[in-house]
Amino acid sequence: MADESVTTVRTTADACVVGAGPVGLLAALALGRQGWQVTLLERRPEPAPGGPPSGAPAVVNIVQPVTLHLLNQLGLLDRLTEGAGIIPGAEIYFGGHLAARYRYAELDGSPVPHALSIRSFDLVRLLLAELAELSNVTVVWEADTQALTRGRDGAGSTLTVVTPEQRLVVDARFVLAADGRSSTIRELAGIPAEVVPSTGSYLDVVVPSPPDWDGVARAHFGAHGYLLETRRAEEGLVLVWITDSVTAAQVTEGPIELLVETLSGVVPRLADWIAEHIKDWDQVRRVQHHFVRTKTWNLDNVVLVGDSAHGMHAFGGQGLNTSLQDAACLAEMVDSALRGDTAAGIERYEALRRPFIEAFQSLQVSNTQEPPAGAAAEEERAPEFEVLALGQPAIRPLIADAAAFLAEDNGQHRR
Structure with a gap:
C-alpha cells in the first residue's frame, strides 16, 4: 500500500x-x-x-x-585544463625496448595537440x-x-x-x-x-613527478603484464600495473619491497625514484x-x-x-x-x-x-594510437x- x-x-x-x-x-x-x-x-x-x-x-x-x-564545443576545455595534467604523447615498449613513439601534435587530424x-x-x-x-x-x-x-x-x-x-x-x-x-x-x-x-588485477600507485619527467605516457608490455606510467591530473605520476591474478597475488601477498622490485624491473630509469617514494601498501589502490x-x-x-x-x-x-x-x-x-x-x-x-x-x-x-610469449604476440596486445586519439574510424x-x-x-x- x-x-x-x-x-x-x-x-x-x-x-x-x-x-x-x-x-x-x-x-x-x-x-x-x-x-x-x-x-x-x-x-x-x-x-x-x-x-x-x-x-x-x-x-x-x-x-x-x-x-x-x-568538450571544447561546450566551452569547457580551457577550464578543464586548469586542473589537469597535459600529456603530449605516448611511447610503447616491448620487453624494455622502444617500439613506437607518438606525439599528438604530429598526428594528422588531431583536433587538440595533447591529451589530458x-x-x-x-x-x-x-x-x-x-x-x-x-x-x-x-x-x-x-x-x-x-x-x-x-x-x-x-x-x-x-x-x-x-x-x-x-x-x-x-x-x-x-x-x-x-x-x-x-x-x-x-x-x-x-x-x-x-x-x-x-579476471586480471589492476593496481595503481601515485608518486611525485620526477624533476626531469616530460609528461609522456609510456606503456610497457612484457612478462610482467602491462605497466603504464602517466600523469594523474596535476597531482604527480601514476604507475598503473595490470597483470594476471596469479602474478598479482604473489606480489601483493608479500612485502611492499616486492612491488617496488617488480615495478623497478619494468622501468629501470625510475627505479631509484620508485624506491624512494613507494613505502607502504596503503599507497596502492586496487580496483576490480x-x-x-x-x-x-x-x-x-x-x-x-x-x-x-x-x-x-x-x-x-x-x-x-x-x-x-x-x-x-x-x-x-x-x-x-x-x-x-x-x-x-x-x-x-x-x-x-x-x-x-x-x-x-x-x-x-x-x-x-x-x-x-614472444615479441610478435606482445605487439598484438597494443591498441592503435590513432584509434585511441581520434576515435573509431567508422563513427568519426x-x-x-x-x-x-x-x-x-x-x-x-x-x-
Missing part, C-alpha cells in the same frame, strides 16, 4: 536522463541547450560546492583529443555549473527509480521515483540510462545484460573492473549510454572516452527524433559502434590474462556531426 503521507508529483519531460556522472551530465546539457525539457535523476546526494559527488571514487581518466574537442589527465569530479563540477544555467533542466538528487513503464510504438515511458521529500512520476518521451554498469534502468526496461568481473555486454543498447525509447551499455576495463583508457562520445552522438540523435525524424539513426549507431566496442573488450580481456563522421551539435545553444533557457 502506498504511503499516503508522501506527496506525489507528476511531471513531463522530453528526455529523462538517469545518472549524473560525466556521461549523463553531458547528454542532459546537450539536450537542454537545444531547449528540450530535461529531467536528470541521480541516486546520490548533491555534491558539496567544489567537491566530488558523495561516494564517488577519486577516479582519474586520460581524455583523448577527439573527446576534448567535444583529469579527475572525473572536476568534469562533473564543470558540467553541473553549466546545467545550473538552464531553466529547462531539472536535477533531482537522491532519486531512487523504482518502476519504469516502457513506451511502445512511439509512446513515452513513465518512471516512478522516490526521493526523501516526495514520490515523483516522470512521463518522458525518451529515457537515457547513464547509470553505470549496474544500471537500474536497464534492469527495469527488461534489457538482458551480462556483467562480468575482470567489470565488462558489461547487453543484448541491445536501445529498446523502444529507452537508450543505454556508456557503462550501462558497454562497461570496460581501464586498459587503453577508453571507458570514459567512448562513453562521452556516445553521449554526444546519441544526444544529437535523440534531438532529431524529438523533432520528428523517424530515421534518427540510434539503431544504426549501435550497429556501427558495437563491433568496435566488443573487439576492444576482447583486447582488454587478453591484457588481463597471462601474457603471451558522426562524432564530427555531434561536435557541431554541441556547439549549438539557442540561449533561450539560460537563467
Whole structure:
C-alpha cells in the first residue's frame, strides 16, 4: 500500500536522463541547450560546492583529443585544463625496448595537440555549473527509480521515483540510462545484460613527478603484464600495473619491497625514484573492473549510454572516452527524433559502434590474462594510437556531426 503521507508529483519531460556522472551530465546539457525539457535523476546526494559527488571514487581518466574537442564545443576545455595534467604523447615498449613513439601534435587530424589527465569530479563540477544555467533542466538528487513503464510504438515511458521529500512520476518521451554498469534502468526496461568481473588485477600507485619527467605516457608490455606510467591530473605520476591474478597475488601477498622490485624491473630509469617514494601498501589502490555486454543498447525509447551499455576495463583508457562520445552522438540523435525524424539513426549507431566496442573488450580481456610469449604476440596486445586519439574510424563522421551539435545553444533557457 502506498504511503499516503508522501506527496506525489507528476511531471513531463522530453528526455529523462538517469545518472549524473560525466556521461549523463553531458547528454542532459546537450539536450537542454537545444531547449528540450530535461529531467536528470541521480541516486546520490548533491555534491558539496567544489567537491566530488558523495561516494564517488577519486577516479582519474586520460581524455583523448577527439573527446576534448567535444568538450571544447561546450566551452569547457580551457577550464578543464586548469586542473589537469597535459600529456603530449605516448611511447610503447616491448620487453624494455622502444617500439613506437607518438606525439599528438604530429598526428594528422588531431583536433587538440595533447591529451589530458583529469579527475572525473572536476568534469562533473564543470558540467553541473553549466546545467545550473538552464531553466529547462531539472536535477533531482537522491532519486531512487523504482518502476519504469516502457513506451511502445512511439509512446513515452513513465518512471516512478522516490526521493526523501516526495514520490515523483516522470512521463518522458525518451529515457537515457547513464547509470553505470549496474544500471537500474536497464534492469527495469527488461534489457538482458551480462556483467562480468575482470579476471586480471589492476593496481595503481601515485608518486611525485620526477624533476626531469616530460609528461609522456609510456606503456610497457612484457612478462610482467602491462605497466603504464602517466600523469594523474596535476597531482604527480601514476604507475598503473595490470597483470594476471596469479602474478598479482604473489606480489601483493608479500612485502611492499616486492612491488617496488617488480615495478623497478619494468622501468629501470625510475627505479631509484620508485624506491624512494613507494613505502607502504596503503599507497596502492586496487580496483576490480567489470565488462558489461547487453543484448541491445536501445529498446523502444529507452537508450543505454556508456557503462550501462558497454562497461570496460581501464586498459587503453577508453571507458570514459567512448562513453562521452556516445553521449554526444546519441544526444544529437535523440534531438532529431524529438523533432520528428523517424530515421534518427540510434539503431544504426549501435550497429556501427558495437563491433568496435566488443573487439576492444576482447583486447582488454587478453591484457588481463597471462601474457603471451614472444615479441610478435606482445605487439598484438597494443591498441592503435590513432584509434585511441581520434576515435573509431567508422563513427568519426558522426562524432564530427555531434561536435557541431554541441556547439549549438539557442540561449533561450539560460537563467
